[in-house]
Amino acid sequence: MATLDIDKVRTSFPALKSGYIYGDNAGGSQAVQGVIDRITDYLSNTNVQLGADYSIGVQSNQRVAEGAASAAALFNAGSVDEVGFGPSSTMLFENLARALENDIQAGDEFIITEEHEANNGPWKRLAARRGAVLKYWRPTPTSSENPYSVGYKIDELLPLVTSKTRIAAISACSNILGSIVPVKEVVKALRNRAKELGARKVEVSVDCVAYAPHRRIDVRGWDIDFCVFALYKIYGAHNAAFYIRSSTLQSSLTSIAHHFLKVDSKPYKVQPGGPGYELVYGATGVLPYLQSLTPANDLEASFNAIALHEQTLVKSLLTFLTDAKQVERGVRVVGQSKVELSRVPTISFVVVGQNAIKSKDIVGIFDNKGGIGIRYGHFYAYTLIDNLSPKLDVDDGVVRISFVHYNTVGEVERVIDILKEILA
């Protein structure tokens, strides 16, 4: 299996030249040079309104169309007519829920996970507007030794499915727990159960925002209807992309675009207004960067190499945090603490017990040292943190250290050295 050349990887990110340790990548990653160049180029040379027939307009149309092709490849979608862009994942999920409104009946059931509010809130509000019923697939402890070792279990999902299940909204990876949900397996089990019970129509929405930097998305292989990721978490700029299965786009959604636009089978149906052209063109810089990571120039091989490198980062930090000495000190990983391929290097923890330390204070010590960026809080997965038991102060939340493939083992060791001082 191909491995990453980390020195080469790092030269693609201007921000990394300073040596600053970026440890808040689940919040947002650094932008790759190809994205920065494209945005500058777009604004410098083709910054005109889309849809025109004059020469620069044609070039601009072409560039924005490349954005859709690029996003389709990242989703592994079947067609560019299944993808679109918007300012943020949060906005895209809300638009989607609004466009679905006419196809939701009173009594329909939505199964949602308690993750980032972006893929929760729109479904909660839609349920309230239409009289649908909410059911929660909650993460539960995976180890008797640590009550915060929570993860999702398919066995706990299936009893929630009934003949009325209409929507399932899950996250492919938690932005707190760092664990990957086996989407293909989950969706297959869910659809089989719904079919056995005679459900009318089940559509599955997957939040891939915390997943996309680490693993390959496969909307077709997963058999899902909606998917969203944010470019700023996968080495791009601040915009987001969505996928909607073609048949679902046509049969379940009502356009929320201007009434005179003929958009019935097009993603513009859920894309009111322009998507930020320079950012869409900028997004075309992500795919070639990812493909270039391995000699095969293949996305699958690149993500395998990313996963392999990330495992070394996960291993160093988790081994330290779960060491008997740290556990005795009160350190509790929030999420699964095993070093497995089903885990990404987004690692959250709290320090509890007699000598508890607030997450805010731990991060404050890092901030005072300088040269390194990590964060604390609930990271908008408010309900997930709020429901942990024993209860945590939801605003103080967890300390989250989140790496991606451009981070080095040396950087993780620097983090561990600071943690050693704090926990001594």
Ligand SMILES: Cc1ncc(COP(=O)(O)O)c(C=O)c1O
């Ligand atoms: C898992 C997850 N979903 C959704 C979002 C929201 O993304 P956006 O900022 O694009 O709305 C985030 C942002 O942190 C996230 O981590």
